Amino acid sequence: MIHNVGTQLRRGLASVFSSRSSRKSISHAENHSDAMADGQGYRNPTEVQMSQLVLPCHTNQRDELSIGQLLKWIDTTACLSAERHAGCPCVTASMDDIYFEHTISVGQVVNIKAKVNRAFNSSMEVGIQVTSEDMGSEKQWTVCKALATFVAHHELTKVKLKQIIPQTEEEKTEHGVAAERRRMRLVYAETIQDLLASFPIKDDMENRDCSHMVPAEKTYVESVELVLPPHANHQGNTFGGQIMAWMENVATIAASRLCRAHPTLKAIEMFHFRGPSQVGDRLVLKAIVNNAFKNSMEVGVCVEAYRQEAETQRRHINSAFMTFAVLDADNQPRKLPWIRPQPGDGERRYREASARRKIRLDRKYIVSCKQTEMPLSVPWDPSNQVYLSYNNVSALKTLAAKDNWVLSAEINQVRLYTLEDDKFLSFHMEMVVQVDAAQVFLLLSDLRRRPEWDKHYRSVELIQQVDEDDSIYHVVSPALSSDAKPQDFVILASRRKPCDCGDAYVIALRSVMLPTQPETPDYSRGETLCSGFCFWREGDQMTKVSYYNQATTGLVNYLTTNVSGLSSEFFSTFKACEQFLLNNRNDLAPSLQTL
Template identity: 65%
Template sequence: MASDGRPVEQDDSDPVMEDGRVYRNPTEVQMNQIVLPCHANHRQELSVGQLLKWMDSTACLSAERHAGCPCVTASVDDIHFEHTISVGQVLNIKAKVNRAFNSSMEVGIEVSCEDLYKNQYWKVCQAFATFVARSTGQEKIHLKQLAPGTHREQVEYSVAAERRRMRLRHVDLMKDLLSSAAFQTGVSVGVSDAEGQDEDREEEVPAERTRVESVELVLPTHANHQVNTFGGQIMAWMENVATIAASRLCHAHATLRTIDMFHFRGPSQVGDRIILKAIINNTFKNSSMEVGVCAEAYQGEEPLRHINSAFMMFEVLDEEGRPRPLPPIRPEPLHGRRRYKEAIARKKIRLDRKYIISCEQTEVPLSVPWDPSNQVYLSYNNVFALKMLAGRNSWILSSKKNNVGLYTLEENQTLCFRIESQVNVPAARAFLLLSDLSRRNEWDKNYKRSEMILQVDEDDLIYHVLTPSVTQGGKVQDFILLASRRPPCDTGDPYVVALRSVTLPTHPPTDDYNRGEVLCAGFTIYEVSESVSKISYYNQTNPGVLPYIATDIAGLSSSFCSTFLLCGQYLMENRTEPSVLSSSVTTPL
């Protein structure tokens, strides 16, 4: 569906290779289903639980096609449902492995809806699932690597490593946000306000009133070929009890909009009893509510095993399809208050993900405010944007001098440039030197000074950069740049140094400088041999950056060549000298 809600045409044709063969990803699996009344809810729309089962089955088949052995669902990233599917419409699911790691792999899932009579298509949702290969013997599983066959697959392959990094840091991010003083102060005020009884406030609904508990017996029909319960079946049962809890609040059917990450903590098997519990954790002013749901398993008198937990965002729609206001929730003591606060934290994280990651690049402001709670997503977006830019296949060679090439790319009314050359310096050493922006003024005349003002973590740093004025007599420009450094994940991957503007409350714009902004810039460094590396510098220009390179792109000068030659000379002179990042770091915010 288009961004304005209109249906769009769908092109399902497979790309044609240079030799005339039609390319088809060897791991791709497709499922097509007509939505029947038995798949629908009382609104004659496809049940989300049924959709999750079909998505999980399709993704599992794709994972097993690549692994050549049984696979189990480890997690499913956030899912945002953009469109509902009605009875009689056709559901199309495509799944293919984006990247394999040691024993796990990321599977990309795309879901669309087709109206056969109107010849229209809608995007329903996109998801990324992680599957783990299970050995049938004693040998340790080590998955073979993928060979991307198209430009889009190459981009997904490259970005999958960054998504994996973000998943692994999600739990720590949640803990850090909950423990921050600013968050605790804000939540304490919110809870006290919620507890205040005044005439203008709608009566609160006790959270206990929305509690749901249900039990399911795992039968052979619920299990896969490994006799384990289908991950999709567990997710479907969880969606069912969550919908009941959400609907109890307003005595109306609730519509599921977003699911936070599913994380499977352990398997369940045929004969298990699955206990499913759901309760509303919080309601928000934008007419949405968060429902927490967990699944536990047991057999006989054994203790409960935690299988899965998830958090789902629901809305209740009026007759015209608009979200209805929701009454406030009064949390239970102790665990209820904890869940109430955690729901606020998850909402903050969810908004950061949607605002920073899910938006089109043109919808994201140049400088996003940085704070500890969104730094994981800003860092992800920083690396993702550079990899997307580097992965474009329509670069045009504008000029070349002394083996330094200047390439340009015009796309969506945006001009991008790439400067590229090879140097006789090992890639790891070049990466270490180029990622230290405090030394960039030693070779780049456009950097007067670069001071590291905050070390976010081992791989992400924030710099205050000064550059000369573009016009004679004008103000010096300054930038607040987030530098995200990434070594290769696997053989053949590049080293990456991604740059983008952020804002810091400790360094607001001043009258002394003209504050500039960088949307996407940075280096990729490929290892050509043990002693040679290919270095590419990228920049997605904006009006503040374009004057620095405009004469080069127009062919009126070749300063790009002299600058990159100075870069190569700097790398050669320091190829064995230790490079120490600036130690002048402010206290983390």
């Protein structure tokens, strides 16, 4: 059942996939596929589309669509989608990181599509896709993707939202991963502080050319805006998209003061609305370059509100960090001057900008990278642990949500499904046990107990307890043959409890690299890209247990024995797991109760 169970998979592949046409395929979206075939088309009921022709009045100093204007359109489209689901007014709570992949010129069309991925209690995640279209050539480009959180309000009280029921494979994936993204948003600030506290960011200011340094105070911008009726939304509050546009404006000015050129906005790190403002409020917008790197700079922006000129207590409305670059005639980034931070608070912002850059680069690699392009073992580091954990869980949920699993065999109510997809071959085992789902989750979360039922786990050592939900283990497996070395694995185990009723318990497993656990001559280092368990409650004291494993072609030999016949390796291991759960159904699992 682990990542190297047996050596004869190739023998079984021909019989598995040659008989695929006669096997039963799992598909929860057959009705919707039929509708698509009939020309009716399935459309998410919360989906909203907006198309805008870019006019000269929408552009910036480079005759490109102003990002501020784009943010207004994005926020409007997302709000309409949120309100379509909620049936009442909604306000923007936050907008996640946005990476701009393409600029948009005058005369091109901007197409924005938004739909609700998941609703929680009173908040919901809205996914947004932005593309540009050239009317002359019919070419289209991806501009950016965004995720916004909206909160439903009715007469100043929060609204309990109805749940989203995903229909397509894409919707199921987004619905499942939305809970993990929500968790990631909540711990982001802690990640920055932990990184700075545990691993101080080293700076090479001593090696920098001081003659090309710009004092940070020279980039400081402060601007005030009076909120007028045209700036308000349909609820009377200041339109969130307008605030974001004003923030982009002052940030661009600050960036221009460093480079003395017209900068290009490349990324935005999370707008976070901390409170509303209304018509008549004065909004003070402040921006400063926090740090400059070789080809990019970070600008910090914050917004404060006050009502009367004599008012001394200002309300913090929003804040964000924006990354700019200066592009030459060949659209390549130019080298930027260094920044000299202000003493005290400026030095703190300077160090935090370096930490955010490291996290941003790691996140871009882990989250944005296609799974087929990612190495199996990614180095574990405080700057990427949140995103590596996120990727671990989301990869398993994405695998579980796929519709084209094929039932290959069934013996004694244990089912084996297979999936051949791109460069991967995956299998999925499923059974129902008479043990409560929460207890199953506790028993299987601690990998140290896995040798009790899985002979392919010879020994398991807990290397690092990252937090209450993530642990790193060193696993040793027996040799595949008499003349081979035993295998070892360094495994990140990410466990998640259900976010809502009907969600699965999740235990996601993937390989990571740790400096403290290098390869040794005694073992052959094995790797796994995506594997783990999902558990669903099937009734009182009944749980559906599903195990998933995904492997590249190079790891096929280490998956299992003959798949087509549901060999004794699969059957005996999974039945041993069932017996382990039944024998320990009343176990308090003290090793996990303290986590």
